[in-house]
Amino acid sequence: MNKRIVIIGGGPGGYVAAIRAAQLGAEVHLVEADRLGGTCLNVGCIPTKSLLHTAQLYREVQKGGLIGLKADNVRVDWPVLQSRKQATVTRLVKGVESLLKANKVTVHKGQAALKDARTVIVSGETEKEVAADIIVLATGSEPVKLNFPGAELPGVIDSTAALSLPSVPTSLVIVGGGVVGIEFAALYSALGARVTVVELLPEILPPVDGEIAVKVRQELTRQGVTFLTGARLTEVRQGDGALTALVEAGGKVEEVTGEYVLVAVGRRPRTQGLGLEAVGVALDRGRITVDEHFVTTVPGIYAVGDCNGQIMLAHAASAQGIAAVEHALGHQAAYYPQTIPSCIYIQPEVAGVGLTEEEAKKQGIAYKTGLFPLSASGKAVIDGGMSGLVKVIAGEKYGEILGVHIFGPRATDLIGEAALAIRLEATVDELVTTIHGHPTISEALAEAALAVDGKAIHW
Ligand code: FAD
Numbered sequence: 410m411n412k413r414i415v416i417i418g419g420g421p422g423g424y425v426a427a428i429r430a431a432q433l434g435a436e437v438h439l440v441e442a443d444r445l446g447g448t449c450l451n452v453g454c455i456p457t458k459s460l461l462h463t464a465q466l467y468r469e470v471q472k473g474g475l476i477g478l479k480a481d482n483v484r485v486d487w488p489v490l491q492s493r494k495q496a497t498v499t500r501l502v503k504g505v506e507s508l509l510k511a512n513k514v515t516v517h518k519g520q521a522a523l524k525d526a527r528t529v530i531v532s533g534e535t536e537k538e539v540a541a542d543i544i545v546l547a548t549g550s551e552p553v554k555l556n557f558p559g560a561e562l563p564g565v566i567d568s569t570a571a572l573s574l575p576s577v578p579t580s581l582v583i584v585g586g587g588v589v590g591i592e593f594a595a596l597y598s599a600l601g602a603r604v605t606v607v608e609l610l611p612e613i614l615p616p617v618d619g620e621i622a623v624k625v626r627q628e629l630t631r632q633g634v635t636f637l638t639g640a641r642l643t644e645v646r647q648g649d650g651a652l653t654a655l656v657e658a659g660g661k662v663e664e665v666t667g668e669y670v671l672v673a674v675g676r677r678p679r680t681q682g683l684g685l686e687a688v689g690v691a692l693d694r695g696r697i698t699v700d701e702h703f704v705t706t707v708p709g710i711y712a713v714g715d716c717n718g719q720i721m722l723a724h725a726a727s728a729q730g731i732a733a734v735e736h737a738l739g740h741q742a743a744y745y746p747q748t749i750p751s752c753i754y755i756q757p758e759v760a761g762v763g764l765t766e767e768e769a770k771k772q773g774i775a776y777k778t779g780l781f782p783l784s785a786s787g788k789a790v791i792d793g794g795m796s797g798l799v800k801v802i803a804g805e806k807y808g809e810i811l812g813v814h815i816f817g818p819r820a821t822d823l824i825g826e827a828a829l830a831i832r833l834e835a836t837v838d839e840l841v842t843t844i845h846g847h848p849t850i851s852e853a854l855a856e857a858a859l860a861v862d863g864k865a866i867h868w
Pocket residue numbers: 417418419420421422423440441442443444445446447448449450452453454455457519520521522547548549550568589679682683713714715716720721722723724725726
């Protein structure tokens with residue numbers, strides 16, 4: 410008899426797991442409390458990139474004279490940006506609905522909780538119980554809330570609210586210089602807002618290779634964003650028509666005004682109300698504990714994506730979802746976390762895969778690096794991405810690719826080649842003897858690999 414899998418959560422972890430399980434012949438039930446597609450499609454990856462797309466075109470067009478365009482009187486039509494964003498989201502959510510239907514996945518609308526290790530209760534319009542051989546938790550995450558005086562003021566918002574503001578703000582204070590904060594900084598500053606980023610750590614983008622993070626901060630500063638690093642938000646006060654954020658840095662308190670204060674200090678796994686403790690699913694600092702196959706502390710119950718807190722990215726959630734149901738259904742599952750790229754959609758783009766230099770150092774790995782500045786790349790000069798660079802980190806003895814970090818045009822697409830190189834355990838030699846098209850940014854990857862042994866041709 411076919412196994413019955415019940416998946417809780419219809420984001421990229423849950424819906425991809427559902428489709429894979431159905432392909433493998435399981436009877437699949439998926440419970441979603443809100444909208445299919447989860448955070449990613451509805452209030453994360455997709456709407457942010459839709460808005461960023463137009464914001465970046467706007468910035469480009471404003472350079473008109475420099476690139477040989479006359480585009481006078483170009484203005485932002487915010488309601489159209491908003492409706493295009495929503496239309497994109499709706500189209501993709503409908504796509505997920507159709508895929509689930511085509512794969513004969515039964516979708517239950519409602520809030521799910523575990524009754525026991527083999528029964529899920531769904532509270533929707535009516536309450537029902539769904540029996541399961543296997544349960545996959547894919548409940549995602551929610552924004553971390555900071556507790557400071559003024560946190561409840563109306564203009565203090567999270568990333569979801571920041572996607573649907575009534576108009577482009579004149580000024581914005583962003584608390585948190587992580588990926589989400591930096592994408593919103595790039596978005597609203599390109600659209601004309603005065604943006605200040607407040608980051609507690611000495612540098613923005615903590616998981617990004619340090620050398621790249623510095624370059625990103627410098628470039629965004631050039632684009633008009635103000636950064637206060639090593640700085641802590643202590644309070645927000647309602648001023649006259651704007652909010653005043655009190656920021657403590659180096660023993661001094663600075664006042665920064667903004668129409669809104671966006672708190673983007675990270676996300677935490679969504680695990681409340683699922684009844685995990687009662688069935689014995691253990692949590693570690695709020696994250697669902699899983700083994701290498703994404704099995705929780707209760708056999709037959711899996712947890713994938715943001716809710717296990719391993720790495721909060723949509724493609725990681727999907728890869729984990731696939732690996733979990735393959736394992737659950739007795740198939741050989743493959744999951745290579747070292748090939749998970751992380752991408753930031755500012756202009757120029759940022760992308761990295763594998764070890765950063767800081768991680769290689771921390772792990773005591775003997776490594777060498779190759780750098781290629783994009784000021785020496787023909788395509789980057791054409792595209793206006795000259796402030797960027799490509800960095801390759803390779804093992805000292807055998808030259809195996811350990812990490813690749815790119816700050817430049819189309820970095821988020823180019824990183825796929827680097828991820829494949831890591832997956833295939835390719836060496837610097839194999840990367841440089843792969844011939845790259847000209848003129849492309851991908852040539853810079855080969856040049857950075859050549860630079861590992863001091864042999865770059867164009868630098
Ligand atoms: P989610 O997408 O959060 O889905 C979980 C689903 O479970 C939700 O639909 C929720 O309603 C449902 N659910 C929860 N509890 C229950 C319950 N008890 N019963 C029924 N249903 C339940 N990642 C990227 O890779 N690239 C990006 O560019 C990117 N940009 C982002 C931008 C922003 C502003 C944000 C906030 C996030 C971004 N992310 C990005 C992160 C990405 O959205 C998440 O990593 C991804 O959505 C995680 O997928 P998931 O399936 O684990 O959870």
